[in-house]
Amino acid sequence: DAGVIQSPRHEVTEMGQEVTLRCKPISGHNSLFWYRQTMMRGLELLIYFNNNVPIDDSGMPEDRFSAKMPNASFSTLKIQPSEPRDSAVYFCASSRTSGSRETQYFGPGTRLLVL
């Protein structure tokens, strides 16, 4: 079975540009999560969806960040405009159901560098 797929794996952009990160969860999984990993702040949950509906976006840093899940097999995280402090590794994860005991399966991440 394919795991969580993220694209691109690496992104280098200039400050002010729009950045779109993509995620395909594991087939049959109903929950999807976006995390950000930095040296300073560690792993932070940005937003998560259940059945394509955003449940908690309290971790989204500011209005420059937005996430969508138009269907069960695709999600995007968009940063517009990007800033150097957005440089981080962004992970997408999915889980089978919405229970807090469920294992989350992580993608390989997108390494973002904003110059």
Place this chain on the structure above:
Amino acid sequence: AQSVTQLDSQVPVFEEAPVELRCNYSSSVSVYLFWYVQYPNQGLQLLLKYLSGSTLVKGINGFEAEFNKSQTSFHLRKPSVHISDTAEYFCAVSDVQGAQKLVFGQGTRLTINP
């Protein structure tokens, strides 16, 4: 709200030596506990989790962890490490009754020396 403290940011050990990675948590409610491993340039992978029952949990790759409610700890152990265990290890908690949100510790980098 929950919080997780991993007491060691880096742990160097020799190959075939035992290792313990420490994790303490703080929560006013019951929690589930997880250990995830991150190999270089990869996503996180579940090692093991404690949901209920026996406080000693066995996971993949020979790792185990013990839940200690009175100490609010969930330390990870392996009796004999291998070079391939070099990775970053994350302890995490989630609220049993609450939302499906994992709160992670800062991670412990385990380095195995030959």
